[in-house]
Amino acid sequence: MPMSRIKLLQLITLSEMGGAQKVLYHLVAGLDRNRFDITVACAPGGELVRWLAPLDGVRVVQVPHLCREISPARDLRAFWFLYRLMRREGFAIVHCHSSKAGILGRLAARLAGVRGILFTVHGWGLGDHHSRIKQSFFVLAEKVAGRCSDRVVCVSRADYQKALDEKLVPPDRLAVIHNGLPRPAQQPPALREELGLSEKALMVGTVCRLRPPKDPLFFLEVARALLYSGKWAGNLYFVLIGDGPLMAPCREYVQRHGLSRAVFFLGNREDAPALVAGLDVFVLFSLWEGLPLTVIEAMQAGKPVVAPAVGGVGELVTPGETGYLIKPRDLAGAVQALETLLKDGQLRRDMGARGRRAVLEHFSVERMVADYLRVYDDLLRV
Incomplete structure (x- = not known):
């Protein structure tokens, strides 16, 4: 029976x-x-x-x-x-x-x-x-x-x-x-082609709900600081994947500060992991977290991560090895970490490779x- x-x-x-x-x-x-x-x-x-x-x-x-x-x-x-x-x-x-x-x-x-x-x-x-x-x-x-x-x-x-x-x-x-x-399927990154950007363009991105805990407006503050620095010769772009009640304030911030040329809003995308594979650096600026899957997905894709040391983020990201941890809403810390990574392609590749090995083994x-x-x-x- x-x-x-x-x-x-x-x-x-x-x-x-x-x-x-x-x-x-x-x-x-x-x-x-x-x-x-x-x-x-x-x-x-x-x-x-x-x-x-x-x-x-x-x-x-x-x-x-x-x-x-x-x-x-x-x-x-x-x-x-x-x-x-x-x-x-x-x-x-x-x-x-x-x-x-x-x-x-x-x-x-x-x-x-x-x-x-x-x-x-x-x-x-x-x-x-x-x-x-x-x-x-x-x-x-x-x-x-x-x-x-x-x-x-x-x-x-x-x-x-x-x-x-x-x-x-x-x-x-x-x-x-x-x-x-699950171990991600291997697929060619399609983000640059979708956005019409060259292979030499540098891209920083995040995947999150546009709600206060994820602090998407801080992501845009960081974008503004880097873009206004004048160091990137029009070759730096920011990608925000996700939707939510803060979409309108985020779009208004971008418009008000003249960032429209360099900031892309892609909305909710079920192919987000494949899009992340096209980034150079992944960031997440949450005020609190559990153990964020978006960080695991970014590390699976071999991307270095910059994020605040909240919740379980520090159990995923090893500072100086697979990315950088900052304090919540630390604008200077976020800008410094991103500048370090954006200036050094080999550092990005090395950190990304170490992160990929770590998450495939343990997560x-x-x-x-x-x-x-x-x-x-x-x-x-x-």
């Missing part, structure tokens, strides 16, 4: 393109669907829903009212929807991703009597950027949800330490699993899936 499959719910707040969504997708794609009966629940309508559609044996449930913002009425409706789903389906494991789904999902799972409750932290998002009242509320909510969790996985050692420092989760329930990505999707399987097995044994 065949064994029944383990009912597993993967829950995430938004279904739009983002790092946490990619992690969930690659995890689901890598699990044995003869062993796991997988349901994915998320807000309606984004790219994740489309990515999952071709996967045999994966059911997608779009959750009305599930949203990123705090909205008591919508949050209560989403909570009730999730609770009824969990009671009806009888999941053995509920695996939550992202803050809102992590809090609502863990509380609903505990109330529904789910056997194994797991939360992956893709960056805590707790810090000075919130008001004191909001910060206190978020910390309290995470502490309550943490006590409803059987295991909390941090994607970086930095987030693990933050959980300990803030006493967000009992220490015996914490673990670290670094994100992983594979096979390792990530195997690590999560061990956690699932532990939860089922309890």
Whole structure:
């Protein structure tokens, strides 16, 4: 008689393109669907829903009212929807991703009597950027949800330490699993051809949601400082891949400062990794992070990285070896690091090669899936 499959719910707040969504997708794609009966629940309508559609044996449930913002009425409706789903389906494991789904999902799972409750932290998002009242509320909510969790996985050692420092989760329930990505397919970089630039042009780029945590306006401040320096003879360009609520302010900044000739906005692109392969230097200027997949993708493509030492970025980038780490919003530091790299093609190639070797060895999707399987097995044994 065949064994029944383990009912597993993967829950995430938004279904739009983002790092946490990619992690969930690659995890689901890598699990044995003869062993796991997988349901994915998320807000309606984004790219994740489309990515999952071709996967045999994966059911997608779009959750009305599930949203990123705090909205008591919508949050209560989403909570009730999730609770009824969990009671009806009888999941053995509920695996939550992202803050809102992590809090609502863990509380609903505990109330529904789910056997194994797991939360992956893709960056805590707790810090000075919130008001004191909001910060206190978020910390309290995470502490309550943490006590409803059987295991909390941090994607970086930095987030693990933050959980300990803030006493967000009992220490015996914490673990670290670094994100992983599949080995990229080899394809010729098409970015220069798309933008009509010569092989001698120097390109600095980033991939991010255009939201305040990613600080895309600082990316443009750095671009302005370098372009206004007059050192690059009209041969330096900046590429911003992504979309979001700060698109209009970003475009206005570029227009106001006369940067339109040298700054390209490409919007959301599912071929972003192939575009990154055409850059000379990759940058990410986030104010906080978990373990950013865009940095892993850039290093897979053999690109040196300049980024602030926030979250798990320092677990990816080795200063002076695979790129440079700066302080958040350090304009002088960012400009100096980029000038060093832009002036020296051999340095860029050497750093890029070292970074590629490091991430292919330590940040594979096979390792990530195997690590999560061990956690699932532990939860089922309890």
